Amino acid sequence: MPKWHYGGDVDVSLQALRCFLAVAEDLHFTQAAERLGMTQPAVSKTIRRLEGVLGAPLFIRSRQYVELTDTGLSLLPVATRMLADFDDWARDLRAVRAEATRVLSVGYHSSVEPALTNAIEAGFRRLRPGWSVRMRIVDWADPARGVLEGTLRTALLRLPVPGQERLDLEVLRRDARYVALPDGHRLLDRDGVRLADLKDEEFVALPTASGPLRAFWLAADRFGRPPRIAAEVDNSEDFFQNIQSGRGVGMLTESSTRVYRRPGVHYRLVEDAEPSELAVVWERDGTDPIVRDFVRACLEAADPR
Incomplete structure (x- = not known):
């Protein structure tokens, strides 16, 4: 991992700065971890190590809130600038390498x-x-x-x-949106379904960290209450495995119904769903x-x- 060096006794990794910046922006360790694709304990451990290296706390933590300390507030613009500069440099390097190859x-x-x-x-x-x-x-x-x-x-x-x-x-x-249903599902006798037909179903969902993407594929704004979640997945194999096993249903694109042909999985058009x-x-x-x-x-x- 590339590192910035501030002197003989301060050695801070870019990953530590990214963790600090995510927590500083969200003021929430779990949300920051989800955004970073890390576990909450891993983010907390990284922040504690950073605080140990710097010799000062960066956050005030309580059960009700997370707040930046004066040291954290002073580090925030420095970390933002350093990461932006490094990312710009890395992007330029990749562009040069792409041009060469x-x-x-x-x-x-x-x-x-x-x-x-x-x-x-x-x-x-x-x-x-x-x-x-x-x-x-x-x-x-x-x-x-x-x-x-x-x-x-x-x-x-x-x-x-x-x-x-x-x-x-x-x-x-x-592309139109379809719903994937397991063998024996009550809606298989229909050529198409409507969102109202799915409001009591349990869904196979993307992780919470996917934010608007998860909400779109759950049609979360159309049910009047949070959809019921049977499982969270982050890849196609787990998605279809959960459908095949009957744990829940899931929405997908029309093109996906052609790409993914799986035994025990059936597709029906969701007639009133906004296209993808x-x-x-x-x-x-x-x-x-x-x-x-x-x-x-x-x-x-x-x-x-």
């Missing part, structure tokens, strides 16, 4: 069909001869993280995503001409007229 790193959600990604890659190669695309599946719970942190230059994602306000995007298409938007996303206000050409290839592949 002529490889564009792109994230994609597992529900994106190969026919679309193949068409995008072919269009990009026409626009940028000699370049290739390295596709990487993104994390279900925090799919935009790679773009926000600079490890990916762009991504094909299902909206909404955590951190979307820090991204630019182009919507490529809108597939978008290409990139760093806000980004001016990278390579990324711009990739976006153009995405738009042409999504609407090949």
